[in-house]
Amino acid sequence: MATLIIAEHNNQVVAQDTLKAIQAGLSIDSTVTVLIVGKNCRFVADELSQVKGVDNVLLADEPVYEYQLAENVAELIVEIAAHYSHILAAATTFGKNLMPRVAALLDVGQLSDVIEIQSPDTVIRPIYAGNALAQVKSEDSIKVITIRSAAFDAAQAGDSQAEILELNKVIPSDLSEFVSRQTPESERPELAAARVVVSGGRGLGSKEGFAMVETLADKLGGAIGASRAAVDAGFVSNDLQVGQTGKIVAPELYIAIGISGAIQHLAGMKDSKVIVAINSDPDAPIFQIADYGLVGDLFELVPELIKSLD
Amino acid sequence: MKVLVAIKRVIDPYVKIRVKSDGSGVETNNVKMAMNPFCEIAVEEAVRLKEAGYADEIIVLSAGETSCQEQLRTALALGADRAIHIDTESHLEPLTVAKLLRAVMKQEQPSLVLLGKQSIDSDNNQVAQMLAALTQCSQGTFASMLSIEGDGVTVTREVDGGLETLKLTLPAIISTDLRLNEPRYASLPNIMKAKKKSMQVITPDELGVGISHHQQILAITPPPQRQAGMRIGSVAELVDKLKNEAKVI
Numbered sequence: 001m002a003t004l005i006i007a008e009h010n011n012q013v014v015a016q017d018t019l020k021a022i023q024a025g026l027s028i029d030s031t032v033t034v035l036i037v038g039k040n041c042r043f044v045a046d047e048l049s050q051v052k053g054v055d056n057v058l059l060a061d062e063p064v065y066e067y068q069l070a071e072n073v074a075e076l077i078v079e080i081a082a083h084y085s086h087i088l089a090a091a092t093t094f095g096k097n098l099m100p101r102v103a104a105l106l107d108v109g110q111l112s113d114v115i116e117i118q119s120p121d122t123v124i125r126p127i128y129a130g131n132a133l134a135q136v137k138s139e140d141s142i143k144v145i146t147i148r149s150a151a152f153d154a155a156q157a158g159d160s161q162a163e164i165l166e167l168n169k170v171i172p173s174d175l176s177e178f179v180s181r182q183t184p185e186s187e188r189p190e191l192a193a194a195r196v197v198v199s200g201g202r203g204l205g206s207k208e209g210f211a212m213v214e215t216l217a218d219k220l221g222g223a224i225g226a227s228r229a230a231v232d233a234g235f236v237s238n239d240l241q242v243g244q245t246g247k248i249v250a251p252e253l254y255i256a257i258g259i260s261g262a263i264q265h266l267a268g269m270k271d272s273k274v275i276v277a278i279n280s281d282p283d284a285p286i287f288q289i290a291d292y293g294l295v296g297d298l299f300e301l302v303p304e305l306i307k308s309l310d
Numbered sequence: 311m312k313v314l315v316a317i318k319r320v321i322d323p324y325v326k327i328r329v330k331s332d333g334s335g336v337e338t339n340n341v342k343m344a345m346n347p348f349c350e351i352a353v354e355e356a357v358r359l360k361e362a363g364y365a366d367e368i369i370v371l372s373a374g375e376t377s378c379q380e381q382l383r384t385a386l387a388l389g390a391d392r393a394i395h396i397d398t399e400s401h402l403e404p405l406t407v408a409k410l411l412r413a414v415m416k417q418e419q420p421s422l423v424l425l426g427k428q429s430i431d432s433d434n435n436q437v438a439q440m441l442a443a444l445t446q447c448s449q450g451t452f453a454s455m456l457s458i459e460g461d462g463v464t465v466t467r468e469v470d471g472g473l474e475t476l477k478l479t480l481p482a483i484i485s486t487d488l489r490l491n492e493p494r495y496a497s498l499p500n501i502m503k504a505k506k507k508s509m510q511v512i513t514p515d516e517l518g519v520g521i522s523h524h525q526q527i528l529a530i531t532p533p534p535q536r537q538a539g540m541r542i543g544s545v546a547e548l549v550d551k552l553k554n555e556a557k558v559i
Binding site for chain 1 (some may be wrong): 321323324326327329336403404405408427428430431432433434435436437438439440441442443444446447448449450451452454464467468469470471472473474475476477478479487488489523524525526527528529530531532533536538539540541542544545546548549551552556558559
């Protein structure tokens with residue numbers, strides 16, 4: 001058995017999710033190989049070569065891979081896939097976009113958003129927005145898997161350095177072309193990796209109302225999240241949406257403010273360690289899973305909470 | 311140009327599902343079914359492309375039991391021109407669905423294929439990407455905006471950390487995110503008209519696609535239940551609990 005992890009990065013910084021995928025890979029085998037595809041990303045390879053359990057780093061550093069488009073990156077992975085029994089990536093938008101393309105080129109199925117690896121061929125994955133768990137056995141010779149980051153710890157730094165091997169293979173991207181990227185700047189911790197997440201919903205009423213969520217998050221050193229209603233109403237950008245169709249988080253503390261708790265939202269946060277709900281509706285479904293529930297007017301309670309944390 | 315839209319019949323998103331006690335699956339008898347919400351968005355986008363003069367014909371397709379013709383009729387009522395039902399009772403994995411779609415693409419030669427980014431039952435998020443791989447087409451996943459420009463399509467994608475815009479060569483495979491559009495409702499006259507539209511029924515055999523199984527579902531179980539906690543009377547009490555009981559702040 002040999003496991004290949006596809007690293008996610010922005011040519012400078014390794015995504016935290018990749019460290020989780022490495023940890024998941026280490027539950028299959030005692031060591032893993034990591035593949036880094038990008039442009040001027042040698043630094044990323046250096047960093048990943050020092051992670052515990054990584055005994056091999058493959059680096060494809062070419063201008064054609066700058067934006068890591070699925071079309072040519074999938075082909076590159078398929079070139080080396082025969083050496084591996086498992087190919088893993090985190091179930092982020094990067095992994096979700098790329099890995100099914102790899103699987104289909106290999107004529108194998110994919111195991112998506114896996115939360116537990118029980119044996120080299122059997123995993124657990126949530127279905128129906130997390131309302132059921134499926135135990136699935138793969139019968140393919142190469143298992144292509146995406147990992148739910150919130151379900152695994154991050155791999156730690158080790159004391160040795162893996163060898164970095166350069167793949168000199170250039171596959172041009174004729175089918176798609178990168179145009180632009182919009183990334184809202186934020187000083188706050190990354191949503192998926194934050195220890196504390198404060199989320200706001202429709203109950204906040206406006207973008208101005210949502211500012212309370214931001215203030216509270218900053219007080220707690222947390223990230224901000226949102227329900228779909230808050231995103232659709234324009235309070236915040238869509239990359240902050242927590243839920244079945246947005247991000248899946250499992251922080252130590254999740255504070256839901258003005259969020260009713262629809263199935264689709266719960267799918268994204270119900271594995272949080274401690275859940276606090278603040279809502280004016282005592283019958284909101286969020287209270288059925290909240291460890292601590294506070295019923296009342298948000299516009300009084302939240303400022304009071306912010307003040308009491310001074 | 312011709313647009314192909316793939317849709318799936320799933321349990322209605324507002325239904326609270328029940329896991330069967332023998333672990334064999336989720337109860338679907340007497341449960342309300344609907345078109346997968348992401349597929350509705352794909353249909354709506356195709357209809358808008360037609361209204362804007364880009365699309366000449368919209369073909370809507372679904373694979374599964376006879377009952378998925380209901381969802382195909384819904385798509386016809388929303389504005390699709392004709393439907394193809396791939397009739398099979400077999401359990402279909404995403405790779406097989408992608409192979410069925412590839413076979414239909416070969417016959418129909420669409421310029422654009424629209425699919426939902428994931429079905430809300432199996433939550434795989436795979437078919438569009440697999441179809442793009444099998445047909446060697448460009449892919450624009452998680453699209454929240456698209457515009458046809460010359461011989462290509464510009465797609466804005468919802469990615470972690472923001473948005474990304476790509477220009478794709480046609481034919482392209484696009485999967486829709488929730489924010490692409492707001493689907494319309496079918497009007498009664500359109501529902502009546504949809505009954506007269508063409509519904510072609512074809513089997514996987516006729517398409518030359520064998521149904522393969524790559525995965526075996528060993529068991530379906532309910533997730534661990536989270537117990538409701540306590541109601542707190544005041545902010546001061548909440549802060550105290552978080553500090554001293556839960557020790558999270």
